[in-house]
Every structure is written in structure tokens, then in C-alpha cells.
Amino acid sequence: MPISPQEFDLIRSFVHEHSGILINAGKEYLVENRLTTLMVQNGCDNFIQLHQKLLADTGPLRTKVLDAMTTNETLWFRDDSFFAALSGGVVPYLLKKAQRQTTVRVWSAAASTGQEAYSVAMLVEDGIRRLGLPAALLAKFSILATDISPSAIFIATSGRYSQLAISRGMRQEFLDRYFDKQGMAFEIKPEIKKLVTFKQFNLKDDFTQHGTFDFVLCRNVLIYFSDELKKEIYGKIHRGLAPDGLMAIGASESPRGYTTSFEQVMVGGAALFCPAGALPKVQPHLS
Numbered sequence: 001m002p003i004s005p006q007e008f009d010l011i012r013s014f015v016h017e018h019s020g021i022l023i024n025a026g027k028e029y030l031v032e033n034r035l036t037t038l039m040v041q042n043g044c045d046n047f048i049q050l051h052q053k054l055l056a057d058t059g060p061l062r063t064k065v066l067d068a069m070t071t072n073e074t075l076w077f078r079d080d081s082f083f084a085a086l087s088g089g090v091v092p093y094l095l096k097k098a099q100r101q102t103t104v105r106v107w108s109a110a111a112s113t114g115q116e117a118y119s120v121a122m123l124v125e126d127g128i129r130r131l132g133l134p135a136a137l138l139a140k141f142s143i144l145a146t147d148i149s150p151s152a153i154f155i156a157t158s159g160r161y162s163q164l165a166i167s168r169g170m171r172q173e174f175l176d177r178y179f180d181k182q183g184m185a186f187e188i189k190p191e192i193k194k195l196v197t198f199k200q201f202n203l204k205d206d207f208t209q210h211g212t213f214d215f216v217l218c219r220n221v222l223i224y225f226s227d228e229l230k231k232e233i234y235g236k237i238h239r240g241l242a243p244d245g246l247m248a249i250g251a252s253e254s255p256r257g258y259t260t261s262f263e264q265v266m267v268g269g270a271a272l273f274c275p276a277g278a279l280p281k282v283q284p285h286l287s
């Protein structure tokens with residue numbers, strides 16, 4: 001269904017206001033492709049009518065529209081150098097914290113269908129084995145994984161992945177160790193699954209409800225937001241990080257120009273960030 005310039009402006013303003021996602025000019029096809037079915041299903045003849053329904057809606061239609069407008073692209077161990085840094089430096093650092101603290105809290109803040117959070121959980125279990133640490137340390141890890149998209153959170157919570165989803169980045173050794181084959185699908189084993197709690201959450205909302213984290217991953221999502229919202233979200237992450245906490249963002253993202261509250265920490269070939277002045281002792285490649 002072709003979208004007129006007026007309709008496009010109405011829909012993109014609505015999506016921006018409620019999710020922070022910027023839909024740039026020239027992306028009319030994206031709105032047409034992703035929202036035409038919803039428009040028809042809701043008895044609308046055009047996008048103006050859909051917009052009117054959205055304004056009168058108390059939640060369910062808004063949620064569906066925002067869900068449809070998210071890009072949930074993700075994979076296992078996304079970005080080799082980042083996950084090498086996690087395995088060699090960040091996970092050993094967090095395991096040291098686990099020996100001193102009652103809990104180590106991790107947040108995957110744009111979790112999509114769960115690959116990022118489960119990849120971290122698998123690396124923690126793997127780190128305990130490689131470093132010969134007590135298996136009981138695993139239970140000290142608590143990983144919160146949130147996303148605005150209810151359909152992504154649904155898949156993530158199920159912990160079940162198709163062969164195609166598994167083929168995107170999963171290592172054979174980890175597949176054998178951490179998944180059970182269930183018919184045509186692969187299901188993450190309960191000991192890894194129980195480390196992760198999935199919730200629907202909008203990054204535009206207040207973060208204080210989530211408490212303080214030792215490690216926040218907010219990867220490949222800020223690229224969709226305005227400079228103003230990036231600034232706001234960096235501020236909220238900073239306030240939610242432990243003084244010796246770490247933040248990870250996507251390889252093409254940087255807090256530079258938005259905030260001076262973070263300092264870069266190089267771990268192997270990957271850039272992570274800590275609260276300015278803190279510089280936690282993360283050793284690259286401890287093992």
C-alpha cells in the first residue's frame with residue numbers, strides 16, 4: 001500500500017515519539033512493508049486512519065506498530081573481537097567480582113531475540129570451567145535482558161531457535177555443550193536459561209527500577225536514535241553502572257560527543273567503557 005508524504009510524516013513522528021526510533025526520509029518502503037498488514041487487519045483503508053486509531057489506542061495497537069517497526073537483527077557472539085574481549089578479559093573480571101560480591105548483575109539492554117544475553121551466559125559458564133573456578137559461582141550471575149519488541153522477547157524467553165537462527169554465529173562446541181535438540185529446533189539448556197530474565201522494556205523509560213549493574217550491553221540500538229536520546233540514554237546507563245562497572249556498545253557506536261562521563265577501556269582489540277576516572281583493571285586475555 002503506497003504511503004503519501006503526509007502519512008509518512010505522521011507515522012514516523014508517532015514511532016519516534018514512542019520508541020525513539022528515527023525513520024529517515026527515503027524509508028517509506030519500510031513503513032509500507034511493515035505496517036500494511038496491520039493497517040488492513042485493523043480495518044483501516046490508509047495510513048491516516050491507522051494513525052487516528054493509534055492516537056485513540058490505549059496500548060495494544062501501539063505495541064504492535066512499534067514491534068513491527070523494530071529491526072531485530074542479531075546473532076550469536078556478534079562481533080568476533082568483542083566476544084574475544086569478553087571471553088579473555090571481561091568474563092574473568094566479572095568472575096573475580098563474583099568471588100567478592102553476592103551477585104554480579106549484567107544487562108543486555110536491547111536484547112532482541114536473546115542471542116546476546118545467552119552468549120554472555122555461555123561465556124560465563126565457559127570461563128568458570130577454563131579458569132578452574134567453583135561451579136557455584138555461576139549462580140551468582142543474574143542477567144537481565146530487555147527489549148521494546150514483545151515478539152523478540154517471546155522468542156528469547158522460549159530459548160528455542162531454528163537451525164537457521166543457530167547457524168548465525170553459533171560455535172559447534174557451544175551448540176553441543178549448551179543446547180538440547182528438540183525436533184527441528186535447538187533449546188538452550190536450563191542451567192544457562194535460568195541465568196537470564198527477559199522483560200519488555202522501552203529505553204525511553206526510567207532505568208532506576210532496574211537497579212545497579214556490573215556490566216551493561218547496549219549494542220547496535222543507539223544508531224536508531226536521535227543525538228538527544230543517545231545523550232539521555234548514556235546518562236541513564238552511567239547512573240545505573242556500579243563505580244567499577246563496564247558498558248559495551250556496538251562497534252560503530254561511541255559515547256564521544258554525547259557525554260564525558262565515560263572513559264574508553266581497551267580489552268584486547270575491543271573498546272569498552274567505564275565511568276570516567278574509574279578505569280577498572282580488566283586484563284585482556286587472562287587465559
Ligand SMILES: C[S@@+](CC[C@H](N)C(=O)[O-])C[C@H]1O[C@@H](n2cnc3c(N)ncnc32)[C@H](O)[C@@H]1O
Pocket residue numbers: 019020021070071072073074075078109110111112113116146147148149152201202203204218219220221224
Ligand atoms: C539491531 S537489534 C540489536 C540486538 C543486539 N543488541 C545485537 O547487537 O545483536 C536492536 C534492538 O533494539 C530494540 N529497540 C529499538 N528501540 C528500542 C527501545 N526504544 N527500547 C528498547 N529496545 C529497543 C529493537 O527491538 C531490536 O531488537
